[in-house]
Amino acid sequence: MDVPLRECGWLGHGIGEPGCPQGLVTMARWVLRFVLLATAVGLFTLSVAATVAGDVGVAVFTVVGVAIVGAVIWRMGWSKVRGASREWTASSKPVDRGQAVGDRSDIHSTLESLDAQVAEVLEQTVALDSTIRRVQSSVRSESQRNQERIEQSERKVVQRLRAHHRQLLEAEEESSSRRDDSDALRSVRQRIARQMTQSSRDTVRQVEALLRLSDVIKHPRAPLPSTGGFAIDAGALLHLVHVVSSIKPKRILELGSGTSTIWLGYLCEELGSDLISVDHDEYYLEKTRADVERHGLSGSVDLRLAPLQAVEVAGDDFRWYSLSAFEDVGKIDLLIVDGPPESTGDDARYPAVPLLSRVLSECAVVVLDDAHRDAEQRTLKRWAAEGPYRHVDAAVSRLGVLAKGETL
Incomplete structure (x- = not known):
């Protein structure tokens, strides 16, 4: 079924x-x-x-x-x-x-x-x-x-990169150091070259000044002392001779004796003027006295010893010449400041004009040696600001010249 x-x-x-x-x-x-x-x-x-x-x-x-x-x-x-x-x-x-x-x-x-x-x-x-x-x-x-x-x-890889980076930094620092050394060496060379150029120019100027000075004293009675070094140089000496010949001072006061004393002695002998030369160091004063006698200038040059002593000027303390050396000094037509040395203190030459203003004539001229230095520049400015003085013959030599009125 x-x-x-x-x-x-x-x-x-x-x-x-x-x-x-x-x-x-x-x-x-x-x-x-x-x-x-x-x-x-x-x-x-x-x-x-x-x-x-x-x-x-x-x-x-x-x-x-x-x-x-x-x-x-x-x-x-x-x-x-x-x-x-x-x-x-x-x-x-x-x-x-x-x-x-x-x-x-x-x-x-x-x-x-x-x-x-x-x-x-x-x-x-x-x-x-x-x-x-x-x-x-x-x-x-x-x-x-x-x-x-x-x-x-x-x-x-990171360690190798870091090591390579350190090597690069060290190489860069070494290269920078070499560049710095090279720059420093280049700077020294340039400075030496400038100094040599300046020295050559100064030498030429000094030689030219000496040639001109040879006509000032035609018949010296003894060999003239050398210029330069601690003594006045030829350019400044030629400038000083020009100032003396221009103003024909009756009496000259020199602070700091030496080479300039002999040259000024011959000029004073020719002009019939008097020269008083003061020095704080007995040794150098006697050397100058020997040179004065050798040149036969004792009649025109009065040498004086003035030891340094403490003085106060315008609220400041200085070591300056004994004031007793200037008691009998008459009117001064030309003041030559070449002392005391700068080693005796700051602005060591400033007291000259304030302390001697009473003996400076109405037409006096002030000459400051070593005016290229900072301390002497400050001194010149203070003198000009405090008295009736004006700068003349600027940048002619290392001398700074101040004059009253129209003297120069």
Whole structure:
């Protein structure tokens, strides 16, 4: 007797029971194959994703999984798929209950075979999963080791770069030091060159001044003392001779004796003037006295010793000549200040004009030696500001000249 499809096991009867058509077994096989096919597709998709992500190990073993699942499907046989299709077509037709009962043993056998195949697939899947885990662990370990190697290499590169940077800095500092040394050497050379040029010009000027001075004293009675050094130089001496010749003073007061004393002695002898020369150092005073006597100028030159003593001028303390040396001095037309030495104190020559103003004539001229120095420049400015003096003959020589009225 034929049994309709609605009365088979999947509609109320168990598989293999009488009345279940053979097509139901075929459908179970289709379901299993579909599951295996879906598993293969999933593994293949995972393989593609792992490849894109750069995880080569996972990609390789997912491909292996795909191959195993494909092998299982192949083992079940493509021919069975075609047979199952025919069986499904046949199973859609009513069968008799006797045929269903006869096929019961075949159904059980088929199910057992399917269970064995599923178990085998599961075992292979578990083994594959274990292998994948081992590979992942190995990949992670290798990745960690590679990361450590990369970090170690980076540290070495950084250390080398830092060492190279230090070497560059040291080389730059050394180069800068060499440039500084070179610049300093160049500066020294330039300064020496300027000094040599200036010295050459000064030498030429001094020689020219000496040649002009040779006409001032045409017949000296003894060798004239040398100029320059601590003594007055030729250019300043020529300037002094010009001042004396211009104003023709009746009386000259010189503070600090020496070479200029002899030249002034000859000029005073010619003009009929008097020269008073004062010095604080007895040794140098006696040397000057010997030169005066050698030239026969004792009648025109009055040499006086005036030791330095403490004085107060404009609220400041100085060491200056003893005032007793000037008690009998009459009106002075020309005051020559060449002492005391600057070593005796700041602005050591300033007291001359304030302390001697009472003996300076109305047309007196004041001459200050070494006016190129800062202290003497300050002294000249103070004298000009405190008295009726004006600067004349500026920058002619190292002499600073102040005059009252229109004397010069």
